[in-house]
Amino acid sequence: MPIGIGLLGLGTVGAGVAEILLSPQGRHPLVADLELRQVAVRDLNRPRPIPLSNSLLTTDPAAVVANPDVDLVVEVMGGLEPARSLILAAIEAGKAVVTANKAVIARHGAEIAAAAAEKGVYVLMEAAVGGGIPILEPLKQSLGANRIERVSGIINGTTNYILTRMSEEGASYGDVLADAQALGYAEADPAADVEGGDAADKIAILTGLAFGGLVDREAIPTEGINTLQTRDIDYAKELGFVVKLLAIAERHGSDPDGSEVVDVRVHPTLVPKEHPLAGVNGVNNAIVVEGEPVGRVMFYGPGAGAGPTASAVVADILNIAAIRQVGAGGSQDALDPLLAASSWRNCRLVDQGSTCHRNYVRFQAADRPGVIGHIGSCFGSAGVSLQSIVQFETEGSGAEIVVVTHAVEESLFQQALSAILQRPEVEDVRCCLRTL
Structure with a gap:
């Protein structure tokens, strides 16, 4: 039985998805069971890279979600709103959702996952991270x-x-x-x-x-x-x-x-x-x-582009189509538990001062004796071990001193920088990066 697809957005990724759905030859056999039923666009008169009947197009994305012929909603319009509200509306209507919208999932993932768990529908998002890379x-x-x-x-x-x-x-x-x-x-x-x-x-x-x-x-x-x-x-x-x-x-x-x-x-x-x-x-x-x-x-x-991202979107659609084919449907028992908010642990971000990592730091300093010794001494006093310290030539009279540290707690590293900058010959920290 064909699965009706409603597509929200016909930009770069949406056009790529539509092209796959409209040309199933040589692809996985399940692609032939996917039928594009309606597509939401911003402008009905805009030229499009793929031929679509005007009867498929609408400027009202809510109508796509509400369409009784649409079984699965694909959201590739981007942005936070109305994308979030449309995803939730699709879930409320008992429809599975596939999205490439990392901004919505990153900020509203818990809300969306809880709604999906309550309704017993799938929300898949492989294309949200890494484009065509399955991760x-x-x-x-x-x-x-x-x-x-x-x-x-x-x-x-x-x-x-x-x-x-x-x-x-x-x-x-x-x-x-x-x-x-x-x-x-x-x-x-x-x-x-x-x-x-x-x-x-x-x-x-x-x-x-x-x-x-x-x-x-x-x-x-x-x-x-x-x-x-x-x-x-x-x-x-x-x-x-x-x-x-x-x-x-x-x-x-x-x-x-x-x-x-x-x-x-x-x-x-x-x-x-x-x-x-x-x-x-x-x-x-x-x-x-x-x-x-x-x-x-x-x-x-x-990691991006029409082809790779559309590939990931359609792969998610096929996952849902395969479940329907074997009779699991969208029941609560079939719901992927890793998308259910109730199954998640509590997580919190670490205090950045307690993190430990290597550093690259570039100082602008006067080209005078003792400056490198001062920098090394301040790092040593703070318990920061150095991998290298190098002075690079500059066009002016000053010097650029680049230090690479071994792994050190961030609070100790910042303590050393403060001490180094107390000496007037060290004018500034021009760049500070972390190092693997």
Whole structure:
């Protein structure tokens, strides 16, 4: 029996989904059982890359949700509202939902999951993280028996493209961003990508699945690449690193009440050249999952674009279609328990002052005897062990001193920086990055 699909949005991803549904030849046999019944668009007269009958189109997304011929709602319109309300309306109507909307899931996942559990319907979201890379289902299923210790990765293709070109060509951030916008890799307003918000949405979702509990998306420490200078990328290269925007979630212990304490963050990071993430370039994404007993596994591939994202969306549709085919339907007993809010643990974000990591820091200082000794002495007094301390030549009379530390508690590192800046010859901290 055909499954009626209602599509909310016909942009880049929506058009990709429609194209798959309308051309089932050579694909999984279940694709032929999926029937596109109605599509919500903003403008009925806009030229479209795929032929669709006008009878399928509407400018009212609520009508798609309410359409009795629609069994499953696919939300690819983006944004928080009306996407959130439409997803909840579909659930209330007893319809399964597939979404690629990481912003909605990161902020309203608990509300949506609770509503789905009450109604006994599926809400699947593989396309929300990693584009065409299968990561959410593996975390829920293939790796479900593991004690996950850390999830880290490159989960924003725009910033990875920019950093790759800055590293390989020595190009400036502004020039590469303009090229990325011209190529369609970056939006006209690139803030969500370059300031780290997109990656923070995605790591919030991954955190919930990896550690079994939600974290406050707005509380995730987030730093983008928009203030990064080419010279730090060049210095990092000389020291044996590449710079990547990483999203990281790792276990940090537990509270007496059993709540998981997790360290979740997004920031530019110096990655050793021998690390598997160091070779992930261009618009590609990669996610490393570390757990017991599996060890370390990496998921790699295209992280965005019409094809990869539409592939993940239709894969979720097929999962639901397969369940219907074997007779499970949308009953409460068939509901994936890992999407049920009642099954999640309590999770909280760690106090950042107690986190422990390696650091890269670049000082602007006067080129005078004793400055390097002063910097080393202050770090030593705070209990900070150094991997390297190097002075780089500058065009002026000053000096740039770059320090890479061994792992140290953040509070001690900040204590050392404060002491270093007490000496007038050390003018400023020009850059401070974390290091894997």
